[in-house]
Amino acid sequence: MSKIRNTPADDSSCGWFHLSPPRTARPPHFGVRSARWVVVGAGFTGLAAARQLALNFPDDEIVLIEAQEVGYGASGRNAGFAIDLPHDIGADDYIGDIKTAKISMELNLTGQSILKDLVEQHGIECQLRLCGKYQAAVEPRGIAVLDAYRLGLDKLGQEYEMIEEKDLPNHIGTPFYRKALFTPGTALIQPAALVKGLVNSLPSNVTLYENTPITEVQYGEKTVLTHEFGQIVADKVLLTNNAFAMSFGFLKGRMLPIFTYASLTRQLTEEEQARLGGRPYWGVIPADPFGTTLRRTTDNRLLVRNSFSFNADGRSNPKYLQRFIQRHKESFDRRFPMLPDVNFEYTWGGSLALSRNHMAHFGQLKDNVYGALCCNGLGITRGTVTGTLLADWLGGKKNHLIDFLLASPGPNRNPPEPILSAGVNMNLLWGQSRAGKES
Ligand SMILES: Cc1cc2nc3c(=O)[nH]c(=O)nc-3n(C[C@H](O)[C@H](O)[C@H](O)COP(=O)(O)OP(=O)(O)OC[C@H]3O[C@@H](n4cnc5c(N)ncnc54)[C@H](O)[C@@H]3O)c2cc1C
Structure with a gap:
């Protein structure tokens, strides 16, 4: 029996979670039971995997286990960009090998379309808008990124519009x-509302246990x-718990639990909306990866996301939250001087599972244990499609997307501690200071 040393502990201040429709969490598991399929982790990846297993194996019961409440983890606390395009930060034009980029885009679009269909089919109120995104720059380095990326998009045959300052x-x-x-x-979404809606519409042969952290x-x-409070004995286990899979003995020293932070304002008054101007809702991602993400939501709040910390145990740490509220406020004031009285109602952090080579794991981990892990900060679309395809692969299906994912080399190895922590922390500090005004 191996002890799971790190279990999730997110902060309680995520605006999306509190502003989404309340739901009653499903009861935790008590006692001893067995199941043919057990999925660990009910974020976008686990919800998609459980749903698809249920469809592929209609006579089986699928057990889905979540340590916290659904919507409380990273899937409910992200910035809500369900992104279509690939963005390979290792390539000069951010597109790189065209064949890989096309498959990567097909994966993202498949994930996006699975979510759009479910939202429509089940009437999930999650502010979903297919409104595109702005990638914006203020520093010369950022502008060079946009110019390079536009060449990559030409190569990929994708539509874009370059919008000038004025x-x-x-x-x-x-x-x-x-x-x-x-x-x-x-597409932009309210992420906690979406995952709560996804859980409420799971097929009847999925049994979800919330507030049930697996500890051994x-x-x-x-x-x-x-x-x-008990044990679950599984014929087959799917791990969809991102960086926490390291505590289950897999991809150890290959994933990096990096936290990033977001704040959400109160609703703007009509007068403030008029002062702000522009479109009624939109999303901006930074040209510099260490810069600031912004959103104006459909209910007229503004979101700011920036700052990173390396929380090696994958758990929230209040000292960072306190430190980054101030940075969010400074970023907000630089961008919205016309809204001096608008304060944040919520500030929270959440975990990304990153790998140094930006690769994910898909497929078998050991006999009867499988995983879709480490979606490198793009889990809304990527987690949805990889969870779905993992269940398809286990159901005996074959296609070029599954072949592509199975052929991935997976996350590469990190240097050992203490070099790792020192290196990651230096990189985060350097990246954040280099972002300059874009932070
Ligand atoms: C502030 C922020 C902004 C982001 N912005 C975006 C964005 O705009 N677009 C985008 O695509 N992505 C974004 N991301 C990343 C995105 O949230 C993740 O990629 C996504 O949540 C990964 O989904 P997942 O289902 O694989 O993992 P998770 O959402 O992390 O779900 C894994 C689940 O496993 C559970 N778990 C872990 N260990 C155990 C255990 N021992 N027992 C039981 N359950 C366990 C956890 O509680 C968790 O709910 C952002 C993340 C943050 C924090």
Whole structure:
């Protein structure tokens, strides 16, 4: 029996979670039970995997286990960009190998379309808008990124519009940016509302246990998952718990639990909306990866996301939250001087699972244990499609997307501690200071 040393502990201040329709969490598991399929982690990846297993194996019961409440983890606390386009930060034009980029885009679009269909089919109120995204720059380095990315998009045959400084306030209100690359295919969502809606519409042969952190695991012909109040014995286990899979003994020293932070304002008054100007809702991602993400939501709040910390245990740490509220406020004031009295109602952090080579794991981890892990900060679309395809692969289906994912080399190895922590922390500090005004 191996102890799971790190279990999730997110902060309680995520605006999306509190502003989404309340739901009653499903009861935790008590006692001992067995199941053919057990999925660990009910974020976008686990919800998609459980749903698809249920469809592929209609006579089986699928057990889905979540340590917290659904919507409380990273899937409910992200910035809500369901992104279509690939963005390979290792390539000069951010597109790189065209064949890989096309498959990557097909994966993202498949994930996006699965979500759009479910939202429509089940009437999920999650502010979904297919309104595209602006990638915006203020520093010369950022502008060079946009110019390079536009060449990559030409190569990929994708639509875009380059918007100059003087026209940008008509789009996003703020006159802060010098240039933006608009691409129309991204959908914006209220993430906690979406995951709560997804859970409420799971097929009837999925049994979800919330507030049930797995604390010990024993592998063998069957996998025994132990928690505070009992045990679940599984024929087959799917791990969809991102960086926490390292505590289950997999991809150890290959994933990086990096936290990033967001704040959401109160609703703007009509007068403030008029002062801001621009379109009624939009999303901006930074040209510099260490820069600031912004959103104006359909209910007229503004979101700011920036700042990173390396929380090696994958758990929230209040000291960072306190530190980054101030940075969010400074970023907000630089962009929205016309809204001096608008304060944040919520500030929270959440975990990304990153790998140094930007690769994910898909497929078998050991006998009867499988995983779709490490979606490198793009989990809304990527997690949805990889969870779905993992269940398809286990159901015996074959296609070129599954072949592509199975052929991935997966996350590469990190240097050992203490070099790792020192290196990651230095990189985060350096990246954030290099972002300059874009932070
Ligand atoms: C502030 C922020 C902004 C982001 N913005 C975006 C964005 O705009 N677009 C985008 O695509 N992505 C974004 N991301 C990343 C995105 O949230 C993740 O990629 C996504 O949540 C990954 O989904 P997942 O289902 O694989 O993992 P998670 O959402 O992390 O779900 C894994 C689940 O496993 C559970 N779990 C872990 N260990 C155990 C255990 N021992 N027992 C039981 N359950 C366990 C956790 O509680 C968790 O709910 C952002 C993230 C943050 C924090």
